[in-house]
Amino acid sequence: MSKHYQMGEITVKALREANFEIYKGEFIVVLGPSGSGKSTLLNILGGMDTPTEGRVFFEDKEITNLSEKELTLYRRNEVGFIFQFYNLMGNLTARENVELAVEICEDTMDIDEVLDSVGLLERADHFPSQMSGGEQQRVAIARAAAKNPKVLLCDEPTGALDYETGISILKVLKKINKEYNRTVAVITHNASIGEIADRVIKMRSGKITEYYKNDNPLDPERIEW
Amino acid sequence: MKKLNVRLLRNIKNSKGQFIAIISVVITGLFIFVAMNNASTNLRTSLYEYYDITNFADMYVDVIKVPDNEITDILGKEGIINAEGRVVLDVPLITSTQDERVNVRTISVDENENQINKLYMQEGERNLGPKECIVLGQFAEARGIEVGDIMSIQLSGRQYDLNVVGIAIYPEYTYLVEDEQSFMPTPEKFGVVFIEKEYLKNITNFSQSSNDVIFKVDESVDYDKFKDFIEDEWDNYGVRRVTERENQLSNNMLHQEIEGLEQISGSVPIVFLLVAAVILASMMSKNVKNDRTTIGIFKALGYTNKSILMHYVKYALVIGIIGGVLGTVLGTILSGFMTNLYTEFFALPLLKVQIYPMNIVIAVILSSIFCSIAGLWGAKDILKISPAESMRRETPKSGHRILIEKVKFIWNKVTFSWKMVIRNIFREKKKFIFISMGAAFTVAMMIMTFWMWIVFDDMFNVHYGEFMKMDYNVTFSQPVNTDVIKDLEKITQVDTIEGNMEMPFELINGRESKVVNVIGVEKNTEMYGFRDEYGNKVPLEEGGMLLSSNLANSLNLKIGDKVLVHNYIPNKEDIYIEITGLVNQTLGINGYMDLHYMSRTLTGYNTINGVYVNTDRNIIQDLENIKNISSVKSSQDMRDVFYEYLDLMIISIIYMLIFSGILGFVIIYSMSVMSINERKMEFSSLRVLGFGKNEIFGIILKENALMSIIGIIYGIPLGYIFVDYLGRMFTTDLYTLNLPVGVSQVVLSIVFTIICLTGAQLATYRKISRLDFIEALKSRTT
Incomplete structure (x- = not known):
């Protein structure tokens, strides 16, 4: 698929003929410097954006020809998003932020269980402003995971965090990947994170430069940056 | 509760100042609507009920002298159902105070119950004998006349002492004025007494004849035809005037008052609701703009456009409902007081006062729909937000030089902060239009109000000083x-x-x-x-x-x-x-x-x-015993009437000042708060650069002040237009309002407007002082 933007008089080619597959239950890392097109890729996978050319399939279903309404349902039921800046609702507590996502889905996970698995059950009634960055990101993960989606799409989830917190977030993501058998796609510019992935996609200037399977993914605790 | 609703409630809590401000505009609008609408409905239904009970006449014929058999002769002709001949004479009341001249209109009535224009008894007996009378309620109250008192009147130079046997109100004098030339009721100077027909006829040379006839006619009767008929039939008896019910003085005045109420209740609230709608729409549009990322996240979580739109529109809907309910409840309470006031003023029995639940429901529904449409209009951009796009930072607005910058010798002299202010104003044209219009509207309303204050004063002074010069x-x-x-x-x-x-x-x-x-x-x-x-x-x-x-x-x-x-x-x-x-x-x-x-x-x-x-002398005493004089009015008497009327005027003027003030305050306050919310990042950056709270407040103050001054400048001609319109609208047969607006009224209006706008501005200072700039800069919670 390809994606072109029109910025005034300039056409930005954010994605150029990207072609790849992601398999169920895998932990994928999309690596690349800023401006390489990885966020665009993630947005298209998540049904938040559409490619200019090409087709995208989720399982057997083509999502590139879905209507606006079908895309909404796709985002609601199949995908969970995690953002670099957490993007929590400031005037809802941690639990309410999770409930916000859950109440529109059907087959969801138990909220307490998810909060517990991200280590936040104790702080569930706190507002985002009363939490550290790492805690806020864990709320964001809980929010995405509690919907019980098939895929978790994470846009620079550790980008705004210090090293230790970043590792702890990766551990949570890995845990959800393994324990709940969820496909997790993480995009990052941090090459070290690639080492924990089952599969790595490297990008530059909108093109996929490398695409390989990592036979020996490391435990998050063993990586450094 | 759904989490979107929880968020909504907390958003309302966080922006309560603005929320209350808009609600107060909605409340004011509906309050005026319901109060006046209910009062006019109550007044109208009470009046019709009263007319029904008393069998209010359809036609009034003033004639020099018509034999009573002529009256019975025309029954059944030209749709005439019933007719009653009366003797109506204006005579002086003999009072204990020497220099007072009081007129009473004596009206002959049947011994027991008359058929048309029945008396509505308040006290005493309806049965009348010779040398007895029933006194009109307003007159009795103003002069302290009670049942059992003796009233003395002068008829053809003779004194007649009448025993007061009852006090009643009368549909023909619901609004008690002597004639078309009287501006306001003066119940202590002019009254009506009812005397038994035969007795009055005997003492006034009207034996077997009348000088006033009232008619009940068929609904299909046309006034012009009736008038021609009467004039033809009674050509020899001197038909002076034929008046239909619609033009009967008291009835006409009452209808004018009711229609005036209806006119205000139909127009003023629209202005308030429109202002509320415009504020709501622009607030929604700003909120949507500020919440761009949040809306993107909602979409990423799988929320539909409809549910997100509804989430935002609910804010407006809540304003519509709360404002609607409070406005109608307050309005209903006030309408009770107003109806009481009116029925007392007009001597109308309070026959039909009720709360109209349907009116309340309609008002609430209308205000909810009105606000929701405004909310929908403002929030419609939600549909355009692409979730992927919303995650990216918005590209800065394209900056460009404004026209004034080309005039170097002026621009170079402008200080840095003023440069920022001027550029901001010209870049945010919508905000500029809205704030300046708010100020313009406020000053225009104030000019109109202050003008009203002096125009009546002037009207009387001109009429009783320069036009009519007699004492x-x-x-x-x-x-x-x-x-x-x-x-x-x-x-x-x-x-x-x-x-x-x-x-x-x-x-x-x-x-x-x-x-x-x-x-x-x-x-x-x-x-x-x-x-x-x-x-x-x-x-x-x-x-x-x-x-x-x-x-x-x-x-x-x-x-x-x-x-x-x-x-x-x-x-x-x-x-x-x-x-x-x-x-x-x-x-x-x-x-x-x-x-x-x-x-x-x-x-x-x-x-x-x-x-x-x-x-310069007081001549009332000199003229006291002179036969044939029916009234002596001093120009001072007329002016005194006016001062009573002015008291009523002042109350409505104060209301208008408050309402105009509320509008100005709310517009400036809401727009400033929106501006602060929208520019949190900008102000935070300035704080980081070392700007103090007061300096940032100064920027907003300067922006608003400049926009308001421009608004005030074009608000002045707008005020003149309002005055012109009001003058035309209120100019009737009775009075002409064409006084030019004076400088003092303009100055007063500007001062009042500035006070209101400054108040609104100071209320926003808290927002600036509580701005946590570090948090604003680093936070991405939405």
């Missing part, structure tokens, strides 16, 4: 010979005394016609200051008639035209008279003629029915 207006109960002037001159020892003749005639020009009093005065009268609209003196020509310009307008007449004067005096022909001038008359409408010319052409004998007197 006393003495009227006789019947026409007298001009020799009386000399006698009066001797009795009262005054310097200037002039005779006059005031009589009703119907002036006809093509299809237009009007019954007005034509006043005959001395050719070189000192009692009137006839001036045209430019202030030039208008001479009273011998062979013509002067018309008040309002009357000329309604009859479509101009100088040089001839008007047909229909004469009510028996055996007098209708004649054409030339209009020789138009005069400015702020109160009432009349025609003026040279007294001698009028005698020759219209009244036919060298007689007068009144005199004007100029003197």
